[in-house]
Amino acid sequence: MTFISDTSRDLILDPGELAPEIPQGLSTGYEERDWSAAPYGAGYAAPFDIQVIPRAEWRDRIKDMEAEKSRLTDFCDMEGLTVLDQNGTNYCWANGPTHCVEILRVYQGLPMVRLSPASIAAPIKNYRNVGGWGEQALKYIVDHGLCPQSMWPANAIDRSLDNTTSREARQKFQVSEWWDLDPGNFDHLMTCLLLKIPVAVAYNWWRHLVMALDPVALDGGFGIRIHNSWGTRWGANGTAVFREGYGRNRANPDEMIAPRVTTAS
């Protein structure tokens, strides 16, 4: 019998189920990556260069993950790590990579620390509330790191927060290894998720970047479970499932970055 994931707690979004406009009070901020300035695999981020896990293995591996409670969702549940809330800023492109770092820390057994997306987005954009893309955020995290929210509130666009103390603190929250995934390549994305590597995924149709954390086995295909950055009031406690495919409410992203090792601190 074909294994199908338990999605009783999920909101599965199919084309047409999500209004094309952004829900009132919520914001996005993804700007399509400038592929000439930041080409796939030839720019700052290293290309995905490992063997793809064959589709024939996906259902069995997902079944094992769910039985062993080894999905990234299970790590979030274990530590009480909830979705971020960009709260009206245009910093979705920083929220996704930041949440990847938060989850990677928990996965590595490090203490859970809530990190500030604005601590990278604001300096990158010269303290303007404007959009960007995932690779920009990743580069800043690699070079400078993230500040804890205790030191730099999650959505604070405030130049005074960039000081000697915060610059010293952010060195403890950097990324040292990462991949750039081939845009739209669902097999790359699923391979990372099957290996418990969170992926920041961006969608041009949505003008939005979110974080993919689990592979999901669906009736007749596969999907991904995402963490949005709209707080817990959206979707199923801030999460949703997209099915494989291109276009609105589909899973194949237009940009994907996958940080996989963070600083231990």
Add this chain to the structure above:
Amino acid sequence: MSVKSLTNFAVIVLLVFVLLRGGDPSPGPGPVPDVDPAPFPSDGLAVLIVYESADKGTYPPSQLNVIDSTTLRKFVKDAGGEIRLFDKDIDAQYEAEKWREALAKPRDSLPWILISHGGKGYSGALPETVDATKELIQKYK
């Protein structure tokens, strides 16, 4: 004592040595079965699993489950212990000294496990299942 007697004595001593070594049960897979001294200093139970994040796709799925298991983490934490799961190249300069020491220990292969609790411990290849890993840790709880 004649030369023959000396030779017999040496053979007996050698046999006793081999028998004693051979009777030592191995705590799990891996080439480093010694339990003392602990591979790194830690008063409480401390477990470090070292792996290569870029190679995770090549690990057998059951062994990958060990690295990824929330139940294993809970097993260690419920025993009052700490657990870390580090890529071999992680920047650990801000971590507690015990983890830096553990990470610096020689390894024959990856993934690798190091366990320390008081004076006892273990350093060897990571067992291939969650249950086998729990059994191994149980010996040092």
